[in-house]
Amino acid sequence: MTSPRILIIYTGGTIGMMANPATGALETFDWEHVSNCVPELQRFHYRIDALTFGKPIDSSDMEPKYWARMVEIIAENYDRYDGFVLLHGTDTMAFTASALSFMLENLGKPVIITGSQLPIGQLRTDGKENLLTSIEVAAAQHPDGRPMVPEVCIFFENRLMRGNRTTKINSEGFNAFRSHNYHSLAHAGIHIKFEEPFILRRDPSLPFRPHYLLDNHVMILTLFPGIREEVVESVLSLPSLRGLILKTYGAGNAPQKPWLFERLKALSRRGVVIVNTTQCSLGAVEMGRYESSLQLIEAGVINGHDMTLECVVTKLMFLLGHNYSAERIQQLMNTSIAGEATLPSS
Numbered sequence: 001m002t003s004p005r006i007l008i009i010y011t012g013g014t015i016g017m018m019a020n021p022a023t024g025a026l027e028t029f030d031w032e033h034v035s036n037c038v039p040e041l042q043r044f045h046y047r048i049d050a051l052t053f054g055k056p057i058d059s060s061d062m063e064p065k066y067w068a069r070m071v072e073i074i075a076e077n078y079d080r081y082d083g084f085v086l087l088h089g090t091d092t093m094a095f096t097a098s099a100l101s102f103m104l105e106n107l108g109k110p111v112i113i114t115g116s117q118l119p120i121g122q123l124r125t126d127g128k129e130n131l132l133t134s135i136e137v138a139a140a141q142h143p144d145g146r147p148m149v150p151e152v153c154i155f156f157e158n159r160l161m162r163g164n165r166t167t168k169i170n171s172e173g174f175n176a177f178r179s180h181n182y183h184s185l186a187h188a189g190i191h192i193k194f195e196e197p198f199i200l201r202r203d204p205s206l207p208f209r210p211h212y213l214l215d216n217h218v219m220i221l222t223l224f225p226g227i228r229e230e231v232v233e234s235v236l237s238l239p240s241l242r243g244l245i246l247k248t249y250g251a252g253n254a255p256q257k258p259w260l261f262e263r264l265k266a267l268s269r270r271g272v273v274i275v276n277t278t279q280c281s282l283g284a285v286e287m288g289r290y291e292s293s294l295q296l297i298e299a300g301v302i303n304g305h306d307m308t309l310e311c312v313v314t315k316l317m318f319l320l321g322h323n324y325s326a327e328r329i330q331q332l333m334n335t336s337i338a339g340e341a342t343l344p345s346s
């Protein structure tokens with residue numbers, strides 16, 4: 001067996017940042033700096049290459065065009081490497097992980113995204129462990145050479161999670177990510193223990209297909225007691241709007257205000273896709289359980305099941321980017337295309 005080949009793609013984020021001596025603020029640095037801080041990288045018997053992604057960015061500046069660039073880099077290098085490690089800021093990491101899970105169709109290799117809460121040069125950094133273990137996960141193979149985790153994942157603080165199931169839950173602690181509605185794919189302790197039954201199984205006969213098109217004419221509307229009609233109206237009357245994510249209460253409920261249902265109905269008649277996601281981190285939308293969500297079904301709102309907000313936003317951008325009809329989008333929202341949703345029958 002030849003030793004695995006791993007490509008590290010450095011996009012930016014705290015992991016590679018350094019404090020500006022004048023202002024004290026953290027500013028992005030480069031891969032050279034990161035690798036100098038981790039001499040342990042030399043001890044892997046894998047072939048590790050790294051490339052820096054244009055000008056490294058703070059992930060708060062993440063944009064769909066950067067996701068397309070990441071997909072391009074992975075596609076260009078797909079046959080040359082056995083696994084990919086993407087170093088990324090934590091703030092929008094879950095959005096990137098979700099977007100890539102849709103854009104990298106039939107992915108047959110690991111794409112492990114990681115970062116850190118403290119810069120890698122700092123004494124108590126979490127970046128070193130996250131980087132080293134992510135490389136091990138990206139290189140892990142079954143005895144017959146098949147990759148252990150052929151999917152887009154986030155690895156953070158001992159836990160490997162499916163990327164499109166993950167959310168940032170902590171702005172300070174090292175344990176910053178959770179997959180509330182899906183089992184972790186591995187735990188790193190003395191050994192890295194993979195939870196094989198939960199890892200995606202791909203049909204190896206299907207060819208890897210990178211996608212680049214996303215449509216970001218989408219909006220999130222969070223409901224709250226006292227929400228005003230004119231505010232909702234100003235959001236919903238945007239002529240360029242193609243997708244709306246409604247953040248509802250509990251199992252997918254909305255206040256029973258006739259004006260709200262009328263506006264939503266008019267919007268879906270206009271062809272705008274409306275998806276219902278819950279404000280709860282755990283559990284799923286169950287439309288029709290209460291009268292308050294029955295009316296949403298009548299208004300043409302689609303069930304977002306137990307998908308994370310990050311997942312629904314990027315899935316909607318992906319489906320709209322492919323110019324599918326509203327019916328087809330509804331069908332695909334009710335399908336788990338990259339392991340992103342638990343559907344009632346599954």
Ligand code: ASP
Nearest residue numbers: 013014058059089090091
């Ligand atoms: N603002 C940083 C970023 O997301 C935070 C981090 O990396 O943790 O790029």
